[in-house]
Amino acid sequence: MKTEVQKLVDSGKMLPLMEEFYTIQGEGFHKGTAAYFIRVGGCDVGCHWCDVKESWNAALHPPTAIETIVEKAAQHSKIIVITGGEPLTWDMGPLTEMLKARGMQTHIETSGAYKLSGIWDWICLSPKKMKLPTEEVYRQANELKVIVFNKDDFRFAEEQAARVGKDCILYLQPEWSKREKMSPLIVDYVMQNPQWKVSLQTHKYLNIP
Numbered sequence: 001m002k003t004e005v006q007k008l009v010d011s012g013k014m015l016p017l018m019e020e021f022y023t024i025q026g027e028g029f030h031k032g033t034a035a036y037f038i039r040v041g042g043c044d045v046g047c048h049w050c051d052v053k054e055s056w057n058a059a060l061h062p063p064t065a066i067e068t069i070v071e072k073a074a075q076h077s078k079i080i081v082i083t084g085g086e087p088l089t090w091d092m093g094p095l096t097e098m099l100k101a102r103g104m105q106t107h108i109e110t111s112g113a114y115k116l117s118g119i120w121d122w123i124c125l126s127p128k129k130m131k132l133p134t135e136e137v138y139r140q141a142n143e144l145k146v147i148v149f150n151k152d153d154f155r156f157a158e159e160q161a162a163r164v165g166k167d168c169i170l171y172l173q174p175e176w177s178k179r180e181k182m183s184p185l186i187v188d189y190v191m192q193n194p195q196w197k198v199s200l201q202t203h204k205y206l207n208i209p
């Protein structure tokens with residue numbers, strides 16, 4: 001039998017909260033912009049180079065009422081980035097409706113591997129080979145951010161770019177541990193293929209969360 005808390009998590013009224021922090025968006029189109037990050041636990045996509053593996057096991061992160069999450073976020077910023085873990089593991093409808101009702105901008109960082117839920121002002125899609133995005137996330141993505149770990153990721157990036165909308169902004173971002181090797185290749189690739197842009201994890205260079 002399901003507990004009350006499990007039912008609330010299933011309906012998106014509570015979420016396993018890993019951490020929340022006010023920082024500068026380090027990556028992609030909104031890099032350099034102050035934003036409040038909400039990191040929701042739970043992901044079974046399994047990227048071997050994931051920089052937040054502690055997020056994967058949802059059971060390690062306390063189920064938290066969305067009212068509590070929104071109340072805290074509202075004290076810090078109008079721009080809220082929901083990340084994880086994989087936020088689309090959960091129903092993002094109730095959280096984003098509550099944020100929008102408070103006049104906040106909702107951004108998501110997602111692999112797109114699960115059904116799209118929630119109301120979003122900005123969708124950053126970072127597709128993964130092991131679990132490809134759903135059709136709707138391809139259609140709705142505002143930016144496509146492909147992580148480049150090896151040379152095959154350039155082929156993967158083109159394959160993914162063919163599936164997003166025509167206004168979607170295209171980024172190549174070096175996998176952090178491979179940045180010295182892959183960054184020069186990304187630079188060459190973007191000069192040869194200027195429909196792409198470079199994205200760096202600038203928060204790591206700034207030593208901020």
Ligand SMILES: C[S@@+](CC[C@H](N)C(=O)[O-])C[C@H]1O[C@@H](n2cnc3c(N)ncnc32)[C@H](O)[C@@H]1O
Binds near residue numbers: 083175
């Ligand atoms: C930790 S993920 C959480 C959101 C979602 N699960 C996803 O993968 O998009 C946040 C962003 O960091 C990227 N990322 C994770 N590990 C990385 C690494 N080692 N180097 C570069 N980017 C990384 C992901 O691709 C994603 O764009």
Ligand SMILES: Nc1nc2[nH]cc(C(=O)O)c2c(=O)[nH]1
Binds near residue numbers: 023026027037109203
């Ligand atoms: N500063 C900062 N910017 C980010 N952009 C995407 C992040 C993420 O982990 O989703 C992230 C993060 O963890 N920190």
Ligand code: SF4
Binds near residue numbers: 045084
């Ligand atoms: S999908 Fe995102 S959170 Fe999940 S393992 Fe990959 S990078 Fe990490």
Ligand SMILES: [Mg+2]
Binds near residue numbers: 051052
């Ligand atoms: Mg991060």
